[in-house]
Amino acid sequence: MQTTPSFADxxxxxxxxxxxxxxxxxxxxxxxxEAIPRALMRRDLLVSAETGSxxxxxxxxxxxxxxxxxxxxxxGTRALVLxxxxxxxxxxxxxxxxxxxxxxxxxGVITGGADFRQQQNMLRKNTEIVIATPGRLLxxxxxxxxxxxxxxxxxxxxxxxxxxxxxxKELQAIAAQCNKQRQTxxxxxxxxxxxIIKIAERVLNAPEMVGLNTLRDQHxxxxxxxxxxxxxxHKQRLLAWLLLNxxxxxxxxxxxxxxxxxxxxxxxxxxxVRCGVLHGDxxxxxxxxxxxxxxxxxxxxxxxxxxxxxxxxxPGVELVVNFDVPRTGIHYxxxxxxxxxxxxPGLTIALVKSTEWNLMVGIERFLRQNFKHRTIEGLxxxxxxxxxLKASGKAAGSKKKKLAKKAAATKKGKKR
Ligand code: AMP
Numbered sequence: 010m011q012t013t014p015s016f017a018d019x020x021x022x023x024x025x026x027x028x029x030x031x032x033x034x035x036x037x038x039x040x041x042x043e044a045i046p047r048a049l050m051r052r053d054l055l056v057s058a059e060t061g062s063x064x065x066x067x068x069x070x071x072x073x074x075x076x077x078x079x080x081x082x083x084x085g086t087r088a089l090v091l092x093x094x095x096x097x098x099x100x101x102x103x104x105x106x107x108x109x110x111x112x113x114x115x116x117g118v119i120t121g122g123a124d125f126r127q128q129q130n131m132l133r134k135n136t137e138i139v140i141a142t143p144g145r146l147l148x149x150x151x152x153x154x155x156x157x158x159x160x161x162x163x164x165x166x167x168x169x170x171x172x173x174x175x176x177x178k179e180l181q182a183i184a185a186q187c188n189k190q191r192q193t194x195x196x197x198x199x200x201x202x203x204x205i206i207k208i209a210e211r212v213l214n215a216p217e218m219v220g221l222n223t224l225r226d227q228h229x230x231x232x233x234x235x236x237x238x239x240x241x242x243h244k245q246r247l248l249a250w251l252l253l254n255x256x257x258x259x260x261x262x263x264x265x266x267x268x269x270x271x272x273x274x275x276x277x278x279x280x281x282v283r284c285g286v287l288h289g290d291x292x293x294x295x296x297x298x299x300x301x302x303x304x305x306x307x308x309x310x311x312x313x314x315x316x317x318x319x320x321x322x323x324p325g326v327e328l329v330v331n332f333d334v335p336r337t338g339i340h341y342x343x344x345x346x347x348x349x350x351x352x353x354p355g356l357t358i359a360l361v362k363s364t365e366w367n368l369m370v371g372i373e374r375f376l377r378q379n380f381k382h383r384t385i386e387g388l389x390x391x392x393x394x395x396x397x398l399k400a401s402g403k404a405a406g407s408k409k410k411k412l413a414k415k416a417a418a419t420k421k422g423k424k425r
Pocket of ligand 1: 035036059061063
């Protein structure tokens with residue numbers, strides 16, 4: 010039977026365990042169970058967590074543990090927490106102070122509506138942990154007060170809200186001034202957000218994803234399949250078959266380049282598929298025209314790149330085909346999130362050729378999910394996965410056979 014871990018199981022520094030106990034936290038919450046051990050390994054994390062889930066302690070505890078267990082002689086802020094609002098900054102500050110009751114680290118808050126000079130002084134005192142809203146922090150940065158050149162941990166809390174409040178540029182500007190070797194933890198109520206993908210790509214380094222259960226729950230009505238392909242021409246045949254034979258009213262096909270979307274459009278139309286292409290640099294009038302055709306069902310399939318599909322929200326998409334495997338797991342999530350809206354069922358199919366196998370496996374690992382492999386009768390290809398995998402499968406198989414033979418021989422021997 011699996012027991013729920015306690016805070017002590019995370020081997021957190023003693024003063025933090027004392028504080029947690031005093032605060033009455035008896036057991037870690039779900040997001041804390043997932044995020045704390047991974048953050049303690051100094052991994053970058055992309056965490057989907059709602060307010061009230063215990064997310065604050067999920068990033069503060071591993072951050073404070075790191076600061077306590079790896080003392081530094083460097084000048085400047087060691088951990089920076091960026092938040093959307095003053096109120097949230099205050100709440101996190103209070104929780105941080107409670108967690109620091111039995112140790113000697115300093116924490117400060119930087120928000121608008123408070124004294125600028127006082128905040129400058131606080132920063133000059135080498136305050137280890139700074140909790141800030143992006144606007145005021147940038148004003149201080151313009152005066153070169155904060156020093157993030159030795160920053161060890163950057164946290165973006167409620168990143169989706171920060172983006173909704175229009176802080177995208179500010180976040181990027183701040184991250185660009187931070188030590189490149191830092192650990193970054195990004196928390197957001199939803200990961201299904203275009204801005205989040207953009208920010209995550211820029212600020213995180215090979216992140217692990219936390220909160221997959223919520224994400225899987227969000228996508229449990231989407232069936233995810235993989236069809237292996239020999240080359241682009243084979244993919245084209247597979248795609249045409251899918252668009253002519255699958256049961257759907259609206260389909261979205263993603264490619265990694267605009268040229269690919271364009272060339273597919275011609276081949277598909279020649280085969281009787283009613284499709285159109287959405288270009289990233291289309292003017293609004295043309296974009297509206299093509300979207301109206303898709304919405305009204307005049308065309309059933311829209312071909313698009315990630316960039317072109319930005320801001321696209323069309324109900325009733327039942328099929329998403331990844332003609333090219335997306336570059337990252339985050340892009341994958343975003344693409345498949347175009348189907349299965351609400352509780353409606355959705356199907357997503359990735360066409361994968363040999364050079365994309367590793368990318369696909371990386372996405373499966375990122376999502377901690379294995380996609381269903383499918384073949385299409387009459388269109389089966391030569392490619393069935395990497396040789397090494399098959400060879401090791403064979404090796405394992407022959408080893409098994411050898412062991413079985415040996416066991417049979419011993420049995421026989423015993424009988425004699
Ligand atoms: P948050 O999602 O971080 O805003 O936390 C919501 C509330 O849960 C706060 O009042 C925390 O003090 C509290 N909290 C966080 N972690 C725990 C825990 N492990 N056990 C009990 N309460 C907690």
